[in-house]
Amino acid sequence: MYFSKNTLLFCGGLALVCLISCAKEQIGSGYRIVSLSPAMTEMLFSLGAGDKLVGVTTFCDFPVQAKKIRKVGDFSHPSIERIVALKPNLVIINLPEQKRIKGELEKLGINTFVSSPNSLTDIYQELSAIGRELDLERQADSLIEYMKHNLQVTTPDNRKRVFVEISPRPIVTIGAATFLNDLIERAGGVNIFRDLNKDYPVVNQEAVITRDPEIIIVLHPKGITGRTGWQKIQAIENNRIYTDLNPDHLMRPGPRLVDGFRQLKRIIND
Amino acid sequence: MTKTILVIAVFLLAVAVGILVGPTHLDSEILQLRISRVILGIFAGGVLAFCGCLLQGLFGNPLVEPYTLGSASGAALGASVGILIFGAISPILAFFGSLGVGFFVYTVARIEGGLLRDRLILAGVVLSFLCSSLVMIIMVLGGRELYEILYLLMGYLGVIIDATNRIMIIILIVISLGLVAFLYRYHRELDIISQGTETAAGLGIDIQKFSLIIFFSSALLVGLTVSIVGAIGFVGLIIPHVSKLLFGPRHRYNLGASFILGSTFLVLADTLSRVITVYELPVGVVTSLVGVPFFIYLYKK
Numbered sequence: 001m002y003f004s005k006n007t008l009l010f011c012g013g014l015a016l017v018c019l020i021s022c023a024k025e026q027i028g029s030g031y032r033i034v035s036l037s038p039a040m041t042e043m044l045f046s047l048g049a050g051d052k053l054v055g056v057t058t059f060c061d062f063p064v065q066a067k068k069i070r071k072v073g074d075f076s077h078p079s080i081e082r083i084v085a086l087k088p089n090l091v092i093i094n095l096p097e098q099k100r101i102k103g104e105l106e107k108l109g110i111n112t113f114v115s116s117p118n119s120l121t122d123i124y125q126e127l128s129a130i131g132r133e134l135d136l137e138r139q140a141d142s143l144i145e146y147m148k149h150n151l152q153v154t155t156p157d158n159r160k161r162v163f164v165e166i167s168p169r170p171i172v173t174i175g176a177a178t179f180l181n182d183l184i185e186r187a188g189g190v191n192i193f194r195d196l197n198k199d200y201p202v203v204n205q206e207a208v209i210t211r212d213p214e215i216i217i218v219l220h221p222k223g224i225t226g227r228t229g230w231q232k233i234q235a236i237e238n239n240r241i242y243t244d245l246n247p248d249h250l251m252r253p254g255p256r257l258v259d260g261f262r263q264l265k266r267i268i269n270d
Numbered sequence: 271m272t273k274t275i276l277v278i279a280v281f282l283l284a285v286a287v288g289i290l291v292g293p294t295h296l297d298s299e300i301l302q303l304r305i306s307r308v309i310l311g312i313f314a315g316g317v318l319a320f321c322g323c324l325l326q327g328l329f330g331n332p333l334v335e336p337y338t339l340g341s342a343s344g345a346a347l348g349a350s351v352g353i354l355i356f357g358a359i360s361p362i363l364a365f366f367g368s369l370g371v372g373f374f375v376y377t378v379a380r381i382e383g384g385l386l387r388d389r390l391i392l393a394g395v396v397l398s399f400l401c402s403s404l405v406m407i408i409m410v411l412g413g414r415e416l417y418e419i420l421y422l423l424m425g426y427l428g429v430i431i432d433a434t435n436r437i438m439i440i441i442l443i444v445i446s447l448g449l450v451a452f453l454y455r456y457h458r459e460l461d462i463i464s465q466g467t468e469t470a471a472g473l474g475i476d477i478q479k480f481s482l483i484i485f486f487s488s489a490l491l492v493g494l495t496v497s498i499v500g501a502i503g504f505v506g507l508i509i510p511h512v513s514k515l516l517f518g519p520r521h522r523y524n525l526g527a528s529f530i531l532g533s534t535f536l537v538l539a540d541t542l543s544r545v546i547t548v549y550e551l552p553v554g555v556v557t558s559l560v561g562v563p564f565f566i567y568l569y570k571k
Binding site: 167171172196203205227229231232233 | 292293294295297298299300302303304306357359410417418421426428429430431432433434436544548549550
């Protein structure tokens with residue numbers, strides 16, 4: 001015997017400690033994600049990866065667990081220092097709003113994942129890409145399946161003309177390059193400004209009146225009653241103005257689009 | 271005389287064009303919309319050019335106008351603060367912004383027995399920069415209000431008129447027109463002062479008091495205008511020069527002509543901005559795009 005019992009015990013203990021710490025390392029080496037996109041935050045929770053989030057924006061308010069995660073600033077102005085301090089190995093960026101942050105993170109060698117969906121197809125593609133990135137492909141596929149199943153195309157005989165007002169001063173609406181445009185079409189309506197190949201164009205009142213929407217969806221709290229020149233618009237004459245929709249269900253490309261779509265379908269095919 | 275008739279004819283033509291020309295057929299709703307837009311144009315263009323004429327006469331400086339004196343920027347700052355706090359443009363805050371900056375500029379430029387004209391412009395421009403930076407901070411803080419502030423800074427006549435603001439806009443316009451009429455009575459004093467302050471003092475005009483009245487009334491006018499249509503630039507600077515080219519230096523004609531020419535110009539610029547695109551193009555952009563070449567042509571001729 002070259003080794004004493006004590007030495008063996010010591011070595012064994014050391015090996016055990018090594019193993020445990022290695023195992024710990026393994027757990028700790030998982031993803032540390034900072035999400036700067038409220039929609040992606042929701043997606044990650046739906047994929048069961050909410051516990052990997054170490055930082056989010058102040059706009060990330062759903063699900064409730066997201067509110068407890070460390071904040072790194074708001075959607076438009078996240079703080080690069082706070083992001084770096086959380087030592088993330090993946091930061092989810094929203095373009096074009098956070099272009100600056102993306103450049104700075106890349107300079108620091110931090111991995112980024114870009115989200116900027118302009119259509120439902122984009123949303124599905126991003127979902128499967130993040131699934132691949134996080135080794136959650138199965139979950140991502142079933143979430144996509146769930147969304148596809150619940151966002152099926154309705155084709156009515158005549159499509160109702162829909163106007164969406166995001167803000168009143170100036171009038172901001174949605175153009176063709178938005179997923180909300182897709183949702184309206186799928187729900188059986190047609191966006192009156194789908195000929196504008198933009199995401200959120202500022203339009204003039206005359207254009208709205210001439211295009212004579214049959215349904216008006218108001219996504220700001222100010223209301224649209226009593227406007228000069230708007231009286232003869234069909235939606236206003238028939239009182240088909242909807243002000244109580246949750247903008248987060250329609251403007252945020254997350255899993256809750258399904259809820260927003262359900263409401264859209266009800267409104268349009270009423 | 272012929273010039274007067276011509277100016278009025280062009281004005282009426284501009285009003286007709288503003289109401290009749292547009293990308294769509296004319297029905298009663300579109301008509302309402304265009305008439306209210308033309309009224310806003312007449313009011314804002316007229317008031318801004320009138321203030322420009324007033325201030326240029328008072329300070330004998332061709333560069334003075336609501337923008338270079340800082341009151342337009344001050345009003346924009348006040349209005350932006352209103353957007354951030356109340357979620358809507360507040361005329362009172364716009365007025366206080368305009369007045370606050372005006373007061374500061376006035377204090378800086380004031381010396382015994384009058385105002386230092388160079389210092390006035392300098393202080394105005396410096397304060398304008400300060401106000402712009404503060405507005406930028408508000409834009410950064412606001413996020414969602416960004417568009418609204420941006421359009422406020424450039425000025426646009428496509429403001430939605432509804433039950434919440436209709437009465438207020440009418441009241442503000444009536445107050446402004448009353449103030450314009452009140453200030454017009456000072457055309458003779460302005461003639462004398464623009465000849466030189468010594469002469470004016472010799473003729474018994476209290477220059478200090480007179481400057482104060484003109485200065486703060488125009489600050490009030492600019493504040494009111496900005497709170498309705500935003501800070502439309504260029505009109506207040508250029509139109510008084512055009513009017514002077516046409517009618518000579520006497521304020522009796524000049525003040526009125528500035529008002530009418532300013533209205534004409536803004537109504538036409540707005541018609542253009544409406545016709546060329548379905549997008550809401552801020553009229554402030556069009557005024558300088560069209561106005562600058564026209565102005566250079568006029569002076570080179």
